[in-house]
Amino acid sequence: MTGLCDLSATEQAALIRDGKLSARELLAESLARIEATNTDVNAVVTLDAEGAERAAAAADEAFAAGRLLGPLHGLTxxxxxxxxxxxxxxxxxxxxxxxxxxDADELLVERERAAGAIIVGKTNTPEFGAGSHTFNRVFGVTRNPYALDRSAGGSSGGSAAALTCGMVSLADGSDMGGSLRNPASFCNVVGHRPSPGRVPTWPVQDPWFTLASQGPMGRTVADAALLLSVQAGPDPRAVMSLADPGSIFTAPLPTRLDGMRIALSPDLGGAVVVDPEVGAAVEAQEATLTKLGANVVHDCLDFTGAREVFTTLRTLNYVLMFGELVDRAPDMVKQTIRTNVEQGRALTGPEVAHASALRGALYNRALAFFGEYDALVLPACQALPFDADLEYPTSVAGVEMPDYLGWMQAAIQVSVTECPATAVPVAFSEEGLPIGVQVVAPHRQDFRALGIAHAIEQVTHAGDRRPGLVTS
Structure with a gap:
């Protein structure tokens, strides 16, 4: 069983189905890996070994009786x-x-548990998920397994780092401005931001808010698709939920892209500043995609207005989510959240209306753009993993960032389009830091984003490289 924790979730699931691995055996390996690596990385912040052991025992009892609990049976x-x-x-x-x-699971967790997953514990996140570097005053900083002095990204940084170290088979996350994609890029794993409504969220304060999306993370694209197959599907309590069943994500993922027309841009058409090594890694995907049979064109969707739309809608949402808390206990809420609430309260009706108009125009441009292209390949994150002691990078490629969201624009601007996007590893920097790209697909074409990312993965094999923390 040496290296069992480093197998993909789909490989682990196959061993369980074939009776070659029990849920309790896999859990024991997972807990041992947590003990060996979590002190350094700080990814799992609330461990539930006893609850996991009870769930694993129940899974093994069901298997002995001839039943699988679901697609995630026995997976941590x-x-x-x-x-x-x-x-x-x-x-x-x-x-x-x-x-x-x-007292109760939210819908996402309810579905994961019902599918047979063994919940090992909770993974770290920045305060209320604000920001793309995982640190908070409760648990501290989550560190990058490839370089412990660097950030693991965020806000799903704990999930990404736990996956990289093999602490868990799968991990979930959420994404408003890159929180599934940035940490995936930083930690050399896969993160998929689903289309709005693909993974229904309940309970939720604003059922119509579509900038945020819950979704899967895995060590491979197939792993992410497996978890998405459980997370996705309609629910009558979620007004935005899509009708497609989650089972559509169990179909085989393609290994060729013959005939596809794919646009590629290292800097979103000049809209963002990108680290030179990140830009070079994106450019290198022209050869990868061509090898897979795609027709690659250097082009990009016009993201004009996306930053303003994101800032306006996000700060407006922060008033709803955190305004009362900020008023009641301002010292207990970090400054960035307080600032966003202040900005949201200062918005005028015409400013909100203008943002809505900009968003509509961007949506229509995206429809036209994806009438010409099957997908768009971009950097998953503009920057390389930065100093973990910083709150955020103040500059990228020598260019000063205007605020704490400046370095996240490659992900943020895609969020505003409402297009699904899959972040997949493709390369490493000269220092040995992971670099990923995001595959952006047309509206609601989640399987296409995953499929193209899977094909890329089969050529680059970047995701196969595990951190020295695990292999040493």
């Missing part, structure tokens, strides 16, 4: 600490909720 799972788990502490990275223990 890390749940982001923004997702409510019944009977298991859920802090949202906030001192205000440091001892919060929910």
């Amino acid at each position: 799972l890390g749940v982001k600490d923004l997702h409510a788990t019944a009977g298991l502490r859920t802090t949202y990275g906030s001192p205000v909720l440091a001892n919060n223990v929910p």
